[in-house]
Structures are given as C-alpha cells and as structure tokens.
Amino acid sequence: MRTPRQLHPGAWWLWALGLGAAATRTTNPAILLLLAAVAGYVVAARRGDAPWSRSYGAFLRLGLFVLGVRLLFAILLGSPIPGTHVLFTLPEVPLPVWAQGVRIGGRVTVEGLLAALYDGLRLATLLVCVGAANALASPARLLRALPGALYEAGVAVVVAMTFAPNLVADVQRLRAARRLRGRTDRGIAAVLSVGLPVLEGALERSVALAAAMDTRGFGRTADVPRRLARATAALTLAGLLGICLAAYGLLTSGSAGWALPVLLLGLAAAFAGLLLGSRRSVRTRYRPDPWAFAEWLTAGSGAAVAALTIILSTRDPAAFAPTVVPPTVPVLPLAAVLAVLLGLIPAFATPTPPRRAS
Amino acid sequence: MITFEQVSVQYADAAAPALSNVDLTVPEGELCLLVGPSGSGKSTLLGTVSGLVPHFTGGTLHGRVTVGGRDTREHRPRELADLVGTVGQDPLAHFVTDTVEDELAYGMESLGLPADVMRRRVEETLDLLGLADLRDRALTSLSGGQQQRVAIGSVLTVHPRVLVLDEPTSALDPGAAEEVLAVLQRLVHDLGTTVLMAEHRLERVVQYADQVLLLTPGAAPVLGEPAEVMAHSPVHPPVVGLGRLAGWQPLPLSVRDARRKAASLRDRLDGHRPAAAGVPAAAPIAVAERLAVRRGPVAALRGVDLVIRPGEITALMGRNGAGKSTLLGGLVGLHAPASGSIRINGRTPHRTRPAELIREVGLVPQDPRDLLYGESVAAECTAADADAGAAPGTCRALVERLLPGIADATHPRDLSEGQRLTLALAVVLTARPPLLLLDEPTRGLDYAAKARLVAILRDLAVEGHAVLLATHDVELAAELAHRTVILAEGEIVADGPTAEVVVSSPAFAPQVAKVLAPGPWLTVHQVAEALSA
Known part of the structure; x- marks a missing residue:
C-alpha cells in the first residue's frame, strides 16, 4: 500500500480540464453522463477531508440548476430548432411588431426540448468537472505551485479569497447591530446601509494584513544585475504583445497562417521572462508538492480522455452529436466508453489523501 | 539589543x-x-x-x-x-x-x-x-x-x-x-x-x-x-495595590510573593467581613428556560436556565467559545432558540420587532463601533433619539452625564476605546431598557477607563437596571458583579454570588482572593474599607 499523500494540485486540474475538454466535444447525453459519473467516482475515491472537499456537492447542484434554467427557457421562450412533434402548446403572449423574432409561450416541441437538454447537460458536465478539480485540490494550493515571478499575483488572489467570507461575516454582524439600534434588519435598505462600515472594516483589515505581511518579510527581493532586470522586462513585454497580436490574428477570419507561429513565439518569450523574473525572488518553498509517477498518470489520463474523444468525434460525428431533428435514440459507441473510462485511472493509481486522525 | x-x-x-x-x-x-x-x-x-x-x-x-x-x-x-x-x-x-x-x-x-x-x-x-x-x-x-x-x-x-x-x-x-x-x-x-x-x-x-x-x-x-x-x-495590578495598602517592602508582584507576606494582614482581617452588597429581591426581568441554541453545526448553548432580576449585576465568564456571546445574542433576539424559551418582560425576543425590543433590552457589542454609524457625536445622538422614540436631547444628556466634555462635532472613530464604549452605552440607554447587556466591555480599556465604567454600571444598577456582562476580566467581575455565572461548553457550570463562585476557582479568582484565601475578600477596596473601619 502506498503511503497516503496529497497529489500535486496541478495534476488534478489537468485531469479535470481533460475531462472538461472531452465534454465540450459532444452533445451525446450518454457520453456526458458517463463523463460526469467518472468525475464523481474519482472525487468520491480520492477527496480529502479539508473544507474545500465539500464543494463538490455545491457544483453538482449548480450544474442541475443550469440544466433546469436552460430547459425552462426553452419551454418559455421557444427554441430555434424546427420541430414537428408538438408536446403541448403554451398560451402565447402577443408582442408588438418591434419585438419580432422574440416569442413568449407557444408550441413546445420534442426536438426543441431535446436540443436544450443536450446543451444544458454539456454545460452541467463542464461544471461538474471544474467542481471535481476544486474538491480534489484547493485553488489556493494550485496558486502555491506558481513560478516565483507570479507569486505576488497569487498571494493577491489568495488574500481576496479569504476576504470574501470575512465580508459576509461583517455584513451579518453589522446587520445584527442594526437590530440592536431598533431598526429592522430585513430588506435591501438594511444591507445597503451597512455598506460603508463594511468597506471601512475591509480596508482596515487589509492595512493590518499588509503590515503583518511586511513584518514577516513579504516582498524581500534579491539584487539582480540591471541588464538582467531589463532583459526580463523586455521579454515579458514582447511576449505579451506577441500573444495579443496572435489572438487578434486567430480570432479574425482569414489570413491566420502567421498567427500560430507568433503565438508560440510570444508564449516562449513570456515564459522566458517569467523564468528570469523568478531570479529576483528570494523565496523558497516549504514542502513543495512533488511531481511523481502518480501525477504523470493522472494528468496523462485526463489528456488521453480529451485526445481520444477529439479523435473519435471527428471520425464518427454522428455518434457524438446525435441528431434531434428527427429525434433519435443516442447510441453509445464502445470506443467512446473505453476512452472516457480511462479517466478512472486516478481513482485506483494514485495514493489516498492523508486523513486526520480524529 | x-x-x-x-x-x-x-x-x-x-x-x-x-x-x-x-x-x-x-x-x-x-x-x-x-x-x-x-x-x-x-x-x-x-x-x-x-x-x-x-x-x-x-x-x-x-x-x-x-x-x-x-x-x-x-x-x-x-x-x-x-x-x-x-x-x-x-x-x-x-x-x-x-x-x-x-x-x-x-x-x-x-x-x-x-x-x-x-x-x-x-x-x-x-x-x-x-x-x-x-x-x-x-x-x-x-x-x-x-x-x-x-x-x-x-x-x-x-x-x-x-x-x-x-x-x-x-x-x-x-x-x-x-x-x-x-x-x-x-x-x-x-x-x-x-x-x-x-x-x-x-x-x-x-x-x-x-x-x-x-x-x-x-x-x-x-x-x-x-x-x-x-x-x-x-497603573498597577491589584496585588500591587494590596501591597501598597499594607506597606509591604519590597513590593510583591506575584500572588506567591504576596501570600508569603500576607500572614499578618490575614490575621488583622480576621473577624471582619466585606460589606455585603444587598440586591433587593424583585420579580425577574428575563428568564431563560432549558435554552438551547445552535449556531451552524455547533450546539452553542445546551439547556441553560437563567433568571435575571433588576438591580443585579451579573458577570458571565468562561472560555472563548463557551457560549457567552451566543447567550447575550439570544437575549436580544439575534439567535432563535432551537429549544427551550427566553422571555423578557413576557416577550419572546426573536419574535419582537426591534423597535419595541430595544425598550426592553439593550446590548453593547464587543466592538462598539458596530453600533455607531454617525458622522459626529451629535448626529449619533439625534439618530439614537429617533430610533428609541425618545424626546430629542435624551441621548445627548446621557452622553454629557457619562462622558462629560465631549464636543458635538467629534467623529466617533476619533474617540478613544473607552470613550467610544461609553458613547455606545449612552446610545443603548436612550431607549431606557431595564436589562443591559455588555459583551467584553473592558477589552482595550486602561485602568482609568475601567474604573469609570465600573462607576457608571454601579449607578445604573442602583437605578434598577439589570446588568449582564460577558467578560474574561476576573478583576472586573470581582469589583463589580453581585453574581457570577460560569459557562462551559454551552452549559452553566456555576451560578451564585461572585464571592462564592470565584474564590474557589483557580482560573477565575481575582488576585486579592488568591492572596487572602480562605478569606472572602475580592478587591483592594474591600480590604481598605475593612482596615479603616
């Protein structure tokens, strides 16, 4: 038996992104549900007992909510899918001429509902994949693995994330205080009136935190030669410019031939800038998460799911995007099932997370 | 260095x-x-x-x-x-x-x-x-x-x-x-x-x-x-006050040093008793019966029975997280009981409209700034009069009595800790609640501000207010409280006259009690009175 340890957060996120990428390539509900089930099984098998591990349920509920909203809109506002199988007809709200093209109520067809269901299911599966990553590795731990030059930006995000719950607590406390003054604590006015004190409190806390961080050596830098500092700035700037240009080239239709090389060059320059920039930072890392065989396996299984799904979906588009006009029963190709099941590897091949003795 | x-x-x-x-x-x-x-x-x-x-x-x-x-x-x-x-x-x-x-x-x-x-x-x-x-x-x-x-x-x-x-x-x-x-x-x-x-x-x-x-x-x-x-x-701790009173040389700084020197003082005090602070027996203002309150997954209070009478100052003590703030919050209707009941003059706090409730019970929270929104002391007082439906000028008169010489235009944030606490107290008292609650009032107060607070709260008790204060400050409880209630894990583990509850407790006994045990003395003031009598 392997000794329990936390897997590198990057591995979990790569795995989840792979599953998510696979989900975007298909509207076949059977494949989507299989993907969600794979993600759910791995979460159940490998999540720890940290507070963020419970976030999976929240993402699951969010996915169901998105699906519900998508269906509701398809019923109320109709669907652009031309359909012949009418399920029922809602009373249609007459709209003025200028609102042509918008419809409220009216015929609800099997085809329209199915299209909405498939589309909503795809979005929900994507959310479930992100939720799985979130439950398996906290975003804060992912940020810790950033290169040194990005460390400050990472800290800003972590601090912002811990501030959100504090703000909520402040609002609750000050609303309670309104009650103590004999004012009502219900309604929007009550929440708005505590806005200023809450902001004041948040500001005071950030100043206190900044002072605490400064006294603990945050922002100490090593002396680097001027030439190196200049090279860092130039590389980063050139890299970002290149990425912007390439993005423009890729997004505008037509002459995109030059865009890909420019994008690669830009990425390379920006990455080199980051690496050089890390030299300015004196930070070391306490117990960094190792990247070992299990991490390769996890990230690899996610990549394999994505790659195989993409290849299979171009070979057999009919199976991955079942037609809704006319409605057909979606088939589940064996190759796709095998490809998606590769995502289960981490549930067996990775060490279990350490559990607190309690 | x-x-x-x-x-x-x-x-x-x-x-x-x-x-x-x-x-x-x-x-x-x-x-x-x-x-x-x-x-x-x-x-x-x-x-x-x-x-x-x-x-x-x-x-x-x-x-x-x-x-x-x-x-x-x-x-x-x-x-x-x-x-x-x-x-x-x-x-x-x-x-x-x-x-x-x-x-x-x-x-x-x-x-x-x-x-x-x-x-x-x-x-x-x-x-x-x-x-x-x-x-x-x-x-x-x-x-x-x-x-x-x-x-x-x-x-x-x-x-x-x-x-x-x-x-x-x-x-x-x-x-x-x-x-x-x-x-x-x-x-x-x-x-x-x-x-x-x-x-x-x-x-x-x-x-x-x-x-x-x-x-x-x-x-x-x-x-x-x-x-x-x-x-x-x-500024000095009670043990030094006792040492100065008894003329000990060199001055003891710890209870241990003081006890070694205190044998003669204990003999002199033998036969004296501190003047008992009598509280008139009256109908209770607030009654909690088998009160249980949950906060999230935590059972913050479990089966608490508490009766509060007018004119009595009660200190509520216990570890951080023992449920003191929850009990105070329950009394002002911030937390609904999971079971059991709270009645304040016959009303159920969490079902009473805030505007009516502040005439029955007032709470000064741990951070008095939570209670103060005004741009100036005068604006704060006007708002307090309006909230309480009191005659204009009521709050300002209270501020003048509790905290003489504060300018109208001062911003509440520019006041010192002690002044801010007193302003919040005046705001709460504007509605004349018979029951007054304070959460950790002496946090950040120096000895002078604390002495002023003690005098104010004593006066309020004499006027018939019931005062319940949650505090970690054992010296404050000894000085002020007629009665002490100790909470642990959401249950009341001790409830009785302060002298009886704190003297035997190693954590909650004030320094004077530790020095003069087994005598019933709690404060330097009591000892001074007994010696001069």
Missing part, C-alpha cells in the same frame, strides 16, 4: 507628539513590559522597533532606533523580518495562509531559507509551542489561545532575536492567556529572546517582566525594576 536615542514621533494630524525624548536601552534576553494609560504611545514605541513606524504608519521619527545594530529608519520592516518578530492583539489579522503548518513556514519562505532548515524548524516550533496535534488544522478552526500561539510560532520560526508583542493576551480567556505567557517565559529563559510587550492586563504579566518601562503622557519614560516602577506607577 534595542537602543532608543532621543526618539520622538509626531503624527501629521496630532497636536502633541505621540512619543517624545525616549532615550533608553533594552539589553539582550530580557522581557521588557511596557505599561501606561491609553494614548501614552505604547503601540507607537513598539512600531518603531519593528519598523512599522514610520515606514507604514507615516508620521515623523526623530532620533534613532537601532535593533541588533540595524537602524530602523534605513531598514524597512521586511528587511528587519529576520531580526524582529511582531505579534498583535488579533491573531486572525496576522495570518496570511490557511493552515497551521503553512503559517509557521510562511516567514521562512519569504526569507528564502533552504527547504531542510524550514522542515526542521517547523517541527521544532510545533513541539516548542505544543501545536503538534494541530499541524494540519485550518487556522479559523482553532481557539483564541491556540491562534495566538500559532501567531507567535509563525514569527519564531525565523529565529528572531527580538519579539514585539502588542497586547497579546487581551482578547484571551484567563486559561489561554496563561498558555501564551508560559510560552513567552520559556522563550526568554531557554532561547534568550528579547521580548518587548505592551499589555493593559498587568495582573497577568507583571510577574514575568525583568524590566518595566512606564510611559506617561507628558512625562519622561521610566525604565526600571518592576517592583520599583510599580511602587509609583499610576
């Missing part, structure tokens, strides 16, 4: 300098305690050592402060981080990461120590501070004392030669404060760390100090042996 040469600090918008002409040296390996009333510049002095003054707070620093040979004017706080560790009053404001182990490593990561050194020092610090069992825990799930120990640990891992602490125990219950002080004691004795600490609760710390630095506004600072300084200090 730390030298001050002709140091003065002047803030831009202040009339007088916050600190003037400080000229002294703190030698290595000493625990130096800063004492003095509010506004005497304790925090400013600590800030000059860590470099936060003037780099972070602004203001003008004259003279020179050197720590371990480094001039703090030329070194920013981050460049002193390997030399000076700073811990404030609120550990949560200090934490950068989210788990104990990461927090301990944070400072070392910033300094760029090698991984193996970090690993070793984290383990050592976990053992030194007794945190080994908590290493994976989220910081927010720890108790107050544990959090403060983690905060101290997080600055210790970089092996600073100086530790600067600004009121490290004032937010803690007596037990947790003992924990933290024991750790500091060990650091000074075993590691030779120089500790500079400011603290209002002298009764907790003065016996550990090697030197005391007395700051008084408008006078030169005095550095000396604790007993010598305490003999003349305007």
Whole structure:
C-alpha cells in the first residue's frame, strides 16, 4: 500500500480540464453522463477531508440548476430548432411588431426540448468537472505551485479569497447591530446601509494584513544585475504583445497562417521572462508538492480522455452529436466508453489523501 | 539589543507628539513590559522597533532606533523580518495562509531559507509551542489561545532575536492567556529572546517582566525594576495595590510573593467581613428556560436556565467559545432558540420587532463601533433619539452625564476605546431598557477607563437596571458583579454570588482572593474599607 499523500494540485486540474475538454466535444447525453459519473467516482475515491472537499456537492447542484434554467427557457421562450412533434402548446403572449423574432409561450416541441437538454447537460458536465478539480485540490494550493515571478499575483488572489467570507461575516454582524439600534434588519435598505462600515472594516483589515505581511518579510527581493532586470522586462513585454497580436490574428477570419507561429513565439518569450523574473525572488518553498509517477498518470489520463474523444468525434460525428431533428435514440459507441473510462485511472493509481486522525 | 536615542514621533494630524525624548536601552534576553494609560504611545514605541513606524504608519521619527545594530529608519520592516518578530492583539489579522503548518513556514519562505532548515524548524516550533496535534488544522478552526500561539510560532520560526508583542493576551480567556505567557517565559529563559510587550492586563504579566518601562503622557519614560516602577506607577495590578495598602517592602508582584507576606494582614482581617452588597429581591426581568441554541453545526448553548432580576449585576465568564456571546445574542433576539424559551418582560425576543425590543433590552457589542454609524457625536445622538422614540436631547444628556466634555462635532472613530464604549452605552440607554447587556466591555480599556465604567454600571444598577456582562476580566467581575455565572461548553457550570463562585476557582479568582484565601475578600477596596473601619 502506498503511503497516503496529497497529489500535486496541478495534476488534478489537468485531469479535470481533460475531462472538461472531452465534454465540450459532444452533445451525446450518454457520453456526458458517463463523463460526469467518472468525475464523481474519482472525487468520491480520492477527496480529502479539508473544507474545500465539500464543494463538490455545491457544483453538482449548480450544474442541475443550469440544466433546469436552460430547459425552462426553452419551454418559455421557444427554441430555434424546427420541430414537428408538438408536446403541448403554451398560451402565447402577443408582442408588438418591434419585438419580432422574440416569442413568449407557444408550441413546445420534442426536438426543441431535446436540443436544450443536450446543451444544458454539456454545460452541467463542464461544471461538474471544474467542481471535481476544486474538491480534489484547493485553488489556493494550485496558486502555491506558481513560478516565483507570479507569486505576488497569487498571494493577491489568495488574500481576496479569504476576504470574501470575512465580508459576509461583517455584513451579518453589522446587520445584527442594526437590530440592536431598533431598526429592522430585513430588506435591501438594511444591507445597503451597512455598506460603508463594511468597506471601512475591509480596508482596515487589509492595512493590518499588509503590515503583518511586511513584518514577516513579504516582498524581500534579491539584487539582480540591471541588464538582467531589463532583459526580463523586455521579454515579458514582447511576449505579451506577441500573444495579443496572435489572438487578434486567430480570432479574425482569414489570413491566420502567421498567427500560430507568433503565438508560440510570444508564449516562449513570456515564459522566458517569467523564468528570469523568478531570479529576483528570494523565496523558497516549504514542502513543495512533488511531481511523481502518480501525477504523470493522472494528468496523462485526463489528456488521453480529451485526445481520444477529439479523435473519435471527428471520425464518427454522428455518434457524438446525435441528431434531434428527427429525434433519435443516442447510441453509445464502445470506443467512446473505453476512452472516457480511462479517466478512472486516478481513482485506483494514485495514493489516498492523508486523513486526520480524529 | 534595542537602543532608543532621543526618539520622538509626531503624527501629521496630532497636536502633541505621540512619543517624545525616549532615550533608553533594552539589553539582550530580557522581557521588557511596557505599561501606561491609553494614548501614552505604547503601540507607537513598539512600531518603531519593528519598523512599522514610520515606514507604514507615516508620521515623523526623530532620533534613532537601532535593533541588533540595524537602524530602523534605513531598514524597512521586511528587511528587519529576520531580526524582529511582531505579534498583535488579533491573531486572525496576522495570518496570511490557511493552515497551521503553512503559517509557521510562511516567514521562512519569504526569507528564502533552504527547504531542510524550514522542515526542521517547523517541527521544532510545533513541539516548542505544543501545536503538534494541530499541524494540519485550518487556522479559523482553532481557539483564541491556540491562534495566538500559532501567531507567535509563525514569527519564531525565523529565529528572531527580538519579539514585539502588542497586547497579546487581551482578547484571551484567563486559561489561554496563561498558555501564551508560559510560552513567552520559556522563550526568554531557554532561547534568550528579547521580548518587548505592551499589555493593559498587568495582573497577568507583571510577574514575568525583568524590566518595566512606564510611559506617561507628558512625562519622561521610566525604565526600571518592576517592583520599583510599580511602587509609583499610576497603573498597577491589584496585588500591587494590596501591597501598597499594607506597606509591604519590597513590593510583591506575584500572588506567591504576596501570600508569603500576607500572614499578618490575614490575621488583622480576621473577624471582619466585606460589606455585603444587598440586591433587593424583585420579580425577574428575563428568564431563560432549558435554552438551547445552535449556531451552524455547533450546539452553542445546551439547556441553560437563567433568571435575571433588576438591580443585579451579573458577570458571565468562561472560555472563548463557551457560549457567552451566543447567550447575550439570544437575549436580544439575534439567535432563535432551537429549544427551550427566553422571555423578557413576557416577550419572546426573536419574535419582537426591534423597535419595541430595544425598550426592553439593550446590548453593547464587543466592538462598539458596530453600533455607531454617525458622522459626529451629535448626529449619533439625534439618530439614537429617533430610533428609541425618545424626546430629542435624551441621548445627548446621557452622553454629557457619562462622558462629560465631549464636543458635538467629534467623529466617533476619533474617540478613544473607552470613550467610544461609553458613547455606545449612552446610545443603548436612550431607549431606557431595564436589562443591559455588555459583551467584553473592558477589552482595550486602561485602568482609568475601567474604573469609570465600573462607576457608571454601579449607578445604573442602583437605578434598577439589570446588568449582564460577558467578560474574561476576573478583576472586573470581582469589583463589580453581585453574581457570577460560569459557562462551559454551552452549559452553566456555576451560578451564585461572585464571592462564592470565584474564590474557589483557580482560573477565575481575582488576585486579592488568591492572596487572602480562605478569606472572602475580592478587591483592594474591600480590604481598605475593612482596615479603616
């Protein structure tokens, strides 16, 4: 038996992104549900007992909510899918001429509902994949693995994330205080009136935190030669410019031939800038998460799911995007099932997370 | 180790300098305690050592402060981080990461120590501070004392030669404060760390100090042996007050020293009894029956029975997290009972409209600023009159009575801690509630402000108000409360006259009771009265 340890957060996120990428390539509900089930099984098998591990349920509920909203809109506002199988007809709200093209109520067809269901299911599966990553590795731990030059930006995000719950607590406390003054604590006015004190409190806390961080050596830098500092700035700037240009080239239709090389060059320059920039930072890392065989396996299984799904979906588009006009029963190709099941590897091949003795 | 040469600090918008002409040296390996009333510049002095003054707070620093040979004017706080560790009053404001182990490593990561050194020092610090069992825990799930120990640990891992602490125990219950002080004691004795600490609760710390630095506004600072300084200090713990009263030489600073000298005093007091503070028996104002309150997954109160009568001052004590604030919140309707009931003059608080409820019960919260929204004292008073439906000028008259000489235009944020508390008290009293609740009122108050608060609350009780105060301050409870209720794990474990409840308890007994046990004496004042009788 392997000794329990936390897997590198990057591995979990790569795995989840792979599953998510696979989900975007298909509207076949059977494949989507299989993907969600794979993600759910791995979460159940490998999540720890940290507070963020419970976030999976929240993402699951969010996915169901998105699906519900998508269906509701398809019923109320109709669907652009031309359909012949009418399920029922809602009373249609007459709209003025200028609102042509918008419809409220009216015929609800099997085809329209199915299209909405498939589309909503795809979005929900994507959310479930992100939720799985979130439950398996906290975003804060992912940020810790950033290169040194990005460390400050990472800290800003972590601090912002811990501030959100504090703000909520402040609002609750000050609303309670309104009650103590004999004012009502219900309604929007009550929440708005505590806005200023809450902001004041948040500001005071950030100043206190900044002072605490400064006294603990945050922002100490090593002396680097001027030439190196200049090279860092130039590389980063050139890299970002290149990425912007390439993005423009890729997004505008037509002459995109030059865009890909420019994008690669830009990425390379920006990455080199980051690496050089890390030299300015004196930070070391306490117990960094190792990247070992299990991490390769996890990230690899996610990549394999994505790659195989993409290849299979171009070979057999009919199976991955079942037609809704006319409605057909979606088939589940064996190759796709095998490809998606590769995502289960981490549930067996990775060490279990350490559990607190309690 | 730390030298001050002709140091003065002047803030831009202040009339007088916050600190003037400080000229002294703190030698290595000493625990130096800063004492003095509010506004005497304790925090400013600590800030000059860590470099936060003037780099972070602004203001003008004259003279020179050197720590371990480094001039703090030329070194920013981050460049002193390997030399000076700073811990404030609120550990949560200090934490950068989210788990104990990461927090301990944070400072070392910033300094760029090698991984193996970090690993070793984290383990050592976990053992030194007794945190080994908590290493994976989220910081927010720890108790107050544990959090403060983690905060101290997080600055210790970089092996600073100086530790600067600004009121490290004032937010803690007596037990947790003992924990933290024991750790500091060990650091000074075993590691030779120089500790500079400011603290209002002298009764907790003065016996550990090697030197005391007395700051008084408008006078030169005095550095000396604790007993010598305490003999003349305007702020002093009860044990020193007792020693001065009995004329003991040298002045005892700890209960142990005082007990050795107290045999004759105990004999003299034999046969005397403190004047019993009688409370007229009256119909209860508030009754809680088998009250249970849940806060999230936690059962904060379990089966609490409590009866509060007019004219009686009750102290509510217990560990951090024992349910004191929840009980107060339940009485003002902030938390609905999960089972059981609360009745205040026949009303159920959480079902009563706030505008009616404030005529029955008023709460001054832990941070009085929560209650104050106004731009000025006058605006605050006008709003309070309107909220309470009282005649215009009622609140202003109360402010004038409780806190004479405050200008109408003063912004509530510019008041001192004590003044702000009194303003919040006046706002609450505007609705004339017969039941008055205070949550931790003496946090951050110096002895003078505390004495004023005691006088005000006594007057209110004589007028027939019932007062219930949650506090960690055993001396305050001894001084003020007719009755003491001790909560633990959401249950009442002791309820009775203060003298009976606290005298036998090692954690909650005031110093005078410990010195004069088994006598029923609680305060220096009682002893003085008995001796002069």
